[in-house]
Amino acid sequence: MLAAILASGLAVGAVYALIGVTYNVMFSASRVMSFTSGQLGMLGGVLGAMFIARLGLPSLLGLAATLACCAAVGVLTEIVAVRPVLKSLEQHLYVLSTLALALMIQQVTAIEWSTEPQPFPRLFGIGDGGPTDEKFWLPLLACAVVVVGLELLYRRTLVGRAFLAIAEDNFAARALGLPERNLRMASYALAGVIGGLAGFASGQLLLAFFANGSMLNFYGFVPVALGGMGNNRGAIASGLALGVFQQAANFLVGGVFASVAVFTVFIVVLLVAPQGLMGSPSVRRV
Amino acid sequence: MTITRRGFALGSAGALVAAQGLARPALAQGEPIRIGWLAALTGPSSAPGIGFDRGVHYAVEAINAAGGVKGRKIELVVRDTQGDPTKAVNAVQDMISRARVHAVWGPTNSGESLATTPIMARAKMPNVHPCFVDSLIDPAKYPNAFRMAPSNSQIDNAVSDYCIKNLGLKSLAVVGDTTGYGTTTVTSSTAAIAKRGGNVVYKGTIDPTQPDVTPDMLRMRNAGAQAIVVWSVSPGLCARLMNTRATMGWDVPLVGHPTMGSGEVGKLIAAPKNWEKTYILGFRNCSFGADGKLPAHVQSFVDGTKGKIQLDDTILWWVLDGVDAINLIARAVQEAGGTDPAKMVAYWDTVTKYPGLYATYSWSKTEHNGLPDSDIVMSEANSQRLGAYKLAPGYT
Numbered sequence: 001m002l003a004a005i006l007a008s009g010l011a012v013g014a015v016y017a018l019i020g021v022t023y024n025v026m027f028s029a030s031r032v033m034s035f036t037s038g039q040l041g042m043l044g045g046v047l048g049a050m051f052i053a054r055l056g057l058p059s060l061l062g063l064a065a066t067l068a069c070c071a072a073v074g075v076l077t078e079i080v081a082v083r084p085v086l087k088s089l090e091q092h093l094y095v096l097s098t099l100a101l102a103l104m105i106q107q108v109t110a111i112e113w114s115t116e117p118q119p120f121p122r123l124f125g126i127g128d129g130g131p132t133d134e135k136f137w138l139p140l141l142a143c144a145v146v147v148v149g150l151e152l153l154y155r156r157t158l159v160g161r162a163f164l165a166i167a168e169d170n171f172a173a174r175a176l177g178l179p180e181r182n183l184r185m186a187s188y189a190l191a192g193v194i195g196g197l198a199g200f201a202s203g204q205l206l207l208a209f210f211a212n213g214s215m216l217n218f219y220g221f222v223p224v225a226l227g228g229m230g231n232n233r234g235a236i237a238s239g240l241a242l243g244v245f246q247q248a249a250n251f252l253v254g255g256v257f258a259s260v261a262v263f264t265v266f267i268v269v270l271l272v273a274p275q276g277l278m279g280s281p282s283v284r285r286v
Numbered sequence: 287m288t289i290t291r292r293g294f295a296l297g298s299a300g301a302l303v304a305a306q307g308l309a310r311p312a313l314a315q316g317e318p319i320r321i322g323w324l325a326a327l328t329g330p331s332s333a334p335g336i337g338f339d340r341g342v343h344y345a346v347e348a349i350n351a352a353g354g355v356k357g358r359k360i361e362l363v364v365r366d367t368q369g370d371p372t373k374a375v376n377a378v379q380d381m382i383s384r385a386r387v388h389a390v391w392g393p394t395n396s397g398e399s400l401a402t403t404p405i406m407a408r409a410k411m412p413n414v415h416p417c418f419v420d421s422l423i424d425p426a427k428y429p430n431a432f433r434m435a436p437s438n439s440q441i442d443n444a445v446s447d448y449c450i451k452n453l454g455l456k457s458l459a460v461v462g463d464t465t466g467y468g469t470t471t472v473t474s475s476t477a478a479i480a481k482r483g484g485n486v487v488y489k490g491t492i493d494p495t496q497p498d499v500t501p502d503m504l505r506m507r508n509a510g511a512q513a514i515v516v517w518s519v520s521p522g523l524c525a526r527l528m529n530t531r532a533t534m535g536w537d538v539p540l541v542g543h544p545t546m547g548s549g550e551v552g553k554l555i556a557a558p559k560n561w562e563k564t565y566i567l568g569f570r571n572c573s574f575g576a577d578g579k580l581p582a583h584v585q586s587f588v589d590g591t592k593g594k595i596q597l598d599d600t601i602l603w604w605v606l607d608g609v610d611a612i613n614l615i616a617r618a619v620q621e622a623g624g625t626d627p628a629k630m631v632a633y634w635d636t637v638t639k640y641p642g643l644y645a646t647y648s649w650s651k652t653e654h655n656g657l658p659d660s661d662i663v664m665s666e667a668n669s670q671r672l673g674a675y676k677l678a679p680g681y682t
Contacts, residue, residue, distance in 0.1 A: 119553050
């Protein structure tokens with residue numbers, strides 16, 4: 001029983017964490033919370049199923065095609081829903097523009113793909129549905145790959161440092177000659193890849209279903225708020241904890257009460273630490 | 287004789303009245319019988335509408351090809367409601383006031399019907415529909431509305447009876463999805479089980495997008511459930527319940543909503559054996575017996591319409607119910623001697639054991655639920671062929 005709760009809790013938590021990181025990567029580059037993050041996760045599952053199960057591509061090629069498409073959707077988000085509203089960030093118009101794009105993505109998927117969940121193909125054929133099944137550890141593996149990849153990117157590469165620079169202070173970064181707009185687009189493409197990977201890795205668990213987008217938008221935002229805006233480590237830790245807590249609550253109180261339990265904890269944590277558990281309080285110079 | 291202006295005016299008026307009196311029966315005899323068909327033919331809940339539509343068109347063509355009803359051809363007035371109650375209300379108002387239909391078949395889902403039934407009652411429009419919600423049928427409030435499908439209470443009773451009487455299992459878990467339908471049906475099903483002496487050891491709802499239902503099923507097993515009654519229209523949730531049951535090695539029957547027998551569930555189960563021991567609501571006339579055949583009159587219809595009605599991508603009862611609806615409206619016109627709404631309703635009030643394809647219908651002045659309980663059975667979920675299912679164990 002404990003093994004089952006831990007396996008599914010950590011798997012779902014890893015997906016929430018990755019969607020949280022997707023939010024963060026977009027936020028760092030533009031100070032915009034883009035509500036297309038969950039839809040990127042949904043697209044990862046749907047496109048993966050389409051490329052591999054319907055079009056018959058080999059798994060690796062299917063993964064590459066899925067990530068490329070999700071990166072393109074990330075760039076599209078930047079061009080269509082973010083760039084036009086950047087000049088008036090304080091009006092929070094991005095909430096409307098990104099939500100509108102997210103809804104469009106969801107509706108197009110429902111029309112062109114299916115309104116019913118579709119199966120996602122088995123990738124390795126390991127496990128028989130129990131706690132050691134690939135559907136449970138693949139999201140964790142994807143999470144580990146993203147953590148290591150982002151660490152290497154941000155700490156060891158010039159482009160990664162440039163990302164950090166615009167995240168830290170984009171005026172100063174621009175003054176130093178960094179191509180802020182291109183870097184922002186690259187960040188959105190990177191976010192698309194991370195979101196797509198989350199959906200692809202969890203395809204067997206969540207199925208290729210158009211309605212997963214809004215669910216992931218919702219639960220993926222919780223680790224961002226709990227971990228602190230822009231804090232990837234916080235998002236990963238909070239996401240995993242959220243998944244395990246949610247599954248434990250499912251077992252103990254069940255059904256709709258599990259969601260109530262999750263959001264009760266969420267509100268309590270934010271009351272105690274409004275900046276998130278791992279975020280630092282914002283300081284305003286006077 | 288001098289013709290005065292007054293005499294001429296009176297004579298003309300008299301001639302006009304006489305001419306109208308003569309012309310009216312001739313016009314009514316040649317006038318087509320206009321049947322309004324409120325169908326959800328597009329949109330997310332269109333699958334039943336498309337199935338019903340095939341039966342409706344087949345029946346209309348068959349009657350017209352045979353010369354119509356007393357020489358009057360049937361004309362369908364179809365409006366696609368897209369499953370939207372607002373569109374259904376507009377469509378029914380248009381049918382009543384502009385298209386001037388003589389009877390209406392539909393809508394085919396309860397949400398729409400809840401909105402249109404009072405409108406049709408005010409217009410005294412003869413109406414047959416296949417919607418399940420109990421409150422849609424009330425001969426005092428809606429004397430013009432007749433049901434050609436089971437009510438929710440009949441469905442609850444059939445499922446409870448099957449678990450308790452046929453399978454001999456009394457400790458039951460009742461689960462539904464978190465939609466309005468799932469939540470309300472869990473409550474009504476629990477009451478039906480308790481009424482029959484069953485013991486609901488677990489009752490709950492599950493979000494259709496919940497990725498893993500292991501915690502919920504562990505709770506059901508720990509509560510001592512011998513069977514799980516499932517009320518969900520989500521193929522994803524149904525398939526997850528079946529897959530998790532197999533992973534847990536829990537040999538417990540799943541009984542309930544027909545979604546568990548849909549082709550979408552078949553795509554989502556991890557192995558064909560996960561689909562076994564799952565029983566869904568079905569209908570005796572649309573079920574294969576032990577000999578692999580449907581009841582004789584239905585089998586002969588299916589054989590006779592091969593190539594004319596596509597059955598492999600729909601559910602047989604939807605098609606047959608569509609055929610029966612048109613036949614019952616045509617029969618009402620025939621028995622009433624025309625399209626007078628009061629006379630058509632009066633005929634339906636006397637229908638006793640009408641041998642339809644989908645069911646044997648009976649209505650009376652005080653009972654407008656047409657299906658007898660004996661026509662409602664359970665079927666094996668994994669046995670779909672030509673839109674019909676095999677009878678579940680325990681029936682002869």
